[in-house]
Amino acid sequence: MKTKKKWYDYLWIWSILFFTLGFFNILFAWLGMIDFLLPVFLAVFGGNKFFCNKLCGRGQLFQMLGAKYHCSRNKPTPSFIYSKWFRYGFLIFFLAMFANMVYQTYLVAAEAAGLREAIKLLWTFSIPFGWTYTAGSVPDWIAQYSFGFYSLMLTSLLIGLVFMVLYKPRSWCAFCPMGTMTQGICKLRQKIKND
């Protein structure tokens, strides 16, 4: 009864492609905005988690590596990870870091700060990434945002990979900020409907 594979069952390729493209030209990082806006759009207007459920390339990648290729210990995720306070706390932290990134972009746009051709892993470790960008090819703030967004995506991928290895393949989903946000939106929609 297993249904045939659909086109969106191959979106794990997109997840790999995104990081590969960004590794050669950082401006491709802007494409990651799809992964950011589409889930929210679907949750707000569709009231569903179609993105998480069917389209998330990262989830598919973790599932593939963790389950099919046995890269996961497959142990239960610690319960505090999927507790409400941790999930929403992590969401707030993530949004704060995102806001900071937008602010850094603003500073560059306002010429109050120079463009930094580096990515920051885990919001701490700066890694030179200069080869991915030819200075002056686009306005500096567009490049700055790319570096920031790529950092964010890579950081969350790394955290997800660690959790995949240690716990269940898709343990990242338990506290993924996008997942928390879209589920929150969906629950809110249901609450409004029922009241």
Next chain:
Amino acid sequence: MAVLSKRVISVERENCVACGTCIKECPRNAVSVYKGCYAVVDLQLCVGCGKCAKMCPTGCMETAERGA
């Protein structure tokens, strides 16, 4: 009337993050996510194989006696 399995999956909604890992695991397409809020199992289709429970990142699914 088809014979139903002795065991089925029960979902603890409070812990479900509605990620949909279970949907892809289910060999009988018995699981769906209700309006982006939590997973629901169609008990007419579920045979309690536990594949979804094995993959669930929050462990909110477990096999239970049918009707329990």
